[in-house]
Amino acid sequence: MKPVKIAICGLGTVGGGVFNVLQRNASEIARRAGRPLVVEQVATRHVNPDCDTSSVYVSDDIFAAVANPEIDVIVELIGGYEAAYDLVMQAIAAGKHVVTANKALIAVHGNEIFQAAREAGVVVAFEAGVAGGIPIIKSIREGLTANRIHWVAGIINGTGNFILSSMSEKGSDFNEVLAEAQALGYAEADPTFDVEGIDAAHKLAILSAIAFGVPLSFDKVYTEGISRIEIEDIRQADALGFAIKHLGITRRTEQGLELRVHPTLIPKERLLANVNGVKNAVMVYGDAVGSTLFYGSGAGAEPTASAVIADLVDVARAMETTPESRVPYLAFAHQADDLPVLPMEEIETAYYLRLLAVDRPGVLAKVATVLSDHGISIEAIIQKDTSEGELVPIILMTHRTTEAAMNEVIRQLESLSDIAGGVMRIRVESLDDQ
Numbered sequence: 001m002k003p004v005k006i007a008i009c010g011l012g013t014v015g016g017g018v019f020n021v022l023q024r025n026a027s028e029i030a031r032r033a034g035r036p037l038v039v040e041q042v043a044t045r046h047v048n049p050d051c052d053t054s055s056v057y058v059s060d061d062i063f064a065a066v067a068n069p070e071i072d073v074i075v076e077l078i079g080g081y082e083a084a085y086d087l088v089m090q091a092i093a094a095g096k097h098v099v100t101a102n103k104a105l106i107a108v109h110g111n112e113i114f115q116a117a118r119e120a121g122v123v124v125a126f127e128a129g130v131a132g133g134i135p136i137i138k139s140i141r142e143g144l145t146a147n148r149i150h151w152v153a154g155i156i157n158g159t160g161n162f163i164l165s166s167m168s169e170k171g172s173d174f175n176e177v178l179a180e181a182q183a184l185g186y187a188e189a190d191p192t193f194d195v196e197g198i199d200a201a202h203k204l205a206i207l208s209a210i211a212f213g214v215p216l217s218f219d220k221v222y223t224e225g226i227s228r229i230e231i232e233d234i235r236q237a238d239a240l241g242f243a244i245k246h247l248g249i250t251r252r253t254e255q256g257l258e259l260r261v262h263p264t265l266i267p268k269e270r271l272l273a274n275v276n277g278v279k280n281a282v283m284v285y286g287d288a289v290g291s292t293l294f295y296g297s298g299a300g301a302e303p304t305a306s307a308v309i310a311d312l313v314d315v316a317r318a319m320e321t322t323p324e325s326r327v328p329y330l331a332f333a334h335q336a337d338d339l340p341v342l343p344m345e346e347i348e349t350a351y352y353l354r355l356l357a358v359d360r361p362g363v364l365a366k367v368a369t370v371l372s373d374h375g376i377s378i379e380a381i382i383q384k385d386t387s388e389g390e391l392v393p394i395i396l397m398t399h400r401t402t403e404a405a406m407n408e409v410i411r412q413l414e415s416l417s418d419i420a421g422g423v424m425r426i427r428v429e430s431l432d433d434q
């Protein structure tokens with residue numbers, strides 16, 4: 001069979017990994033795909049120094065790759081929403097298949113991109129965009145297709161998990177670990193995407209669409225990052241039997257879909273609580289299969305390349321089929337548009353609260369009264385002894401309540417003269433099997 005001819009656009013961390021693994025495992029990959037996958041050209045501004053590109057045509061013009069009639073597949077690994085959007089849309093218009101690791105592009109422009117791809121009869125594949133090397137898109141889209149999925153919850157940002165794990169295990173400084181993650185090639189070009197939860201929100205929007213058969217709704221994801229988490233919270237959570245992880249959660253309820261990313265306390269005995277470093281893990285609960293867990297590297301050159309190349313092999317096979325016989329881009333041939341995304345205020349969780357109070361008689365009673373006035377019961381309370389008049393941290397674990405009720409509780413607590421500064425709130429999830 002004829003080789004599949006590929007243009008790699010962007011030879012950075014991921015592009016370099018794809019280039020090297022395609023060369024190293026060329027014969028194994030060709031045996032799997034039934035024909036060779038050949039890098040015909042590379043278009044990049046900077047060439048990854050780990051790649052020997054001496055036998056490949058290299059330029060910095062990504063659009064020349066689209067214009068090259070020899071190319072079957074454009075591999076978009078430049079990142080961002082601008083040139084990447086033009087590149088992908090032009091590739092589709094030219095009748096070329098596209099493989100991308102760009103979750104930002106898919107989350108924000110995916111509905112339009114898939115519509116154009118459907119009309120052109122080409123594949124747009126994006127496995128590397130969610131949870132790096134973990135084949136989570138394929139698993140949900142194909143492996144779990146029998147199920148009515150109840151929820152998906154996962155650690156889906158490698159940089160964020162790397163930072164939280166280092167803070168927890170070694171007491172490391174936030175900014176130093178972020179710099180380490182950047183040096184290792186894990187972080188986004190703009191690392192605020194990692195630490196403020198935007199990258200996880202991109203990925204969650206994709207997971208939700210393929211789990212529930214709804215259009216991509218990135219603009220409706222409630223997004224909170226890890227930048228406010230302090231070592232103090234990690235220690236207090238640990239003493240209470242919890243780990244703090246940044247989770248993306250999407251759940252189908254009778255009222256609509258939950259769609260949220262935020263730091264979360266998880267009981268330490270849960271597998272997700274023990275996923276550390278750059279590793280990601282995604283739990284999917286389906287009515288037939290029950291709970292499933294997918295684990296692996298969420299970022300890095302070769303783990304991500306593993307997913308990109310799996311997509312390339314799928315494209316090689318899809319090229320021999322008709323567009324109608326292929327797996328739908330977002331898993332469902334017919335999307336539901338009657339599943340609204342719930343406002344965060346309506347979502348119920350348990351909460352961890354940390355506040356700083358003046359140590360004088362009656363303070364705890366006042367705090368407890370604010371909670372009970374809102375019908376919220378307290379599961380645990382920790383207050384350290386200090387001398388009267390000093391500031392003392394109080395840690396509270398509450399039972400489940402709505403976000404709206406908790407917003408009001410926090411507003412009232414912060415207005416008490418006995419409470420200094422703001423109240424730290426972290427949501428708590430048990431991830432029960434249901």
Ligand SMILES: NC(=O)C1=CN([C@@H]2O[C@H](COP(=O)(O)OP(=O)(O)OC[C@H]3O[C@@H](n4cnc5c(N)ncnc54)[C@H](O)[C@@H]3O)[C@@H](O)[C@H]2O)C=CC1
Pocket residue numbers: 009010011012013014015043044045046047048060061062077078079080083101102103104128129132185186187188189298299300301304
């Ligand atoms: N680094 C990682 O572990 C992962 C990254 N991704 C995604 O993969 C994509 C690539 O990420 P990285 O490889 O980390 O980025 P990178 O910054 O290491 O590489 C990007 C490459 O594209 C080139 N480039 C950028 N704009 C260009 C343009 N207009 N024309 C020509 N060349 C251009 C740059 O010179 C660079 O070589 C992004 O969408 C990222 O979100 C996805 C999963 C994991």
Ligand SMILES: N[C@@H](CC=O)C(=O)O
Pocket residue numbers: 129131132156157158159160186187188194199298299300
């Ligand atoms: N910056 C991302 C890269 C992979 O998607 C992460 O850290 O998870």
Ligand code: NA
Pocket residue numbers: 127128129130131132133134135136137307
């Ligand atoms: Na993946």
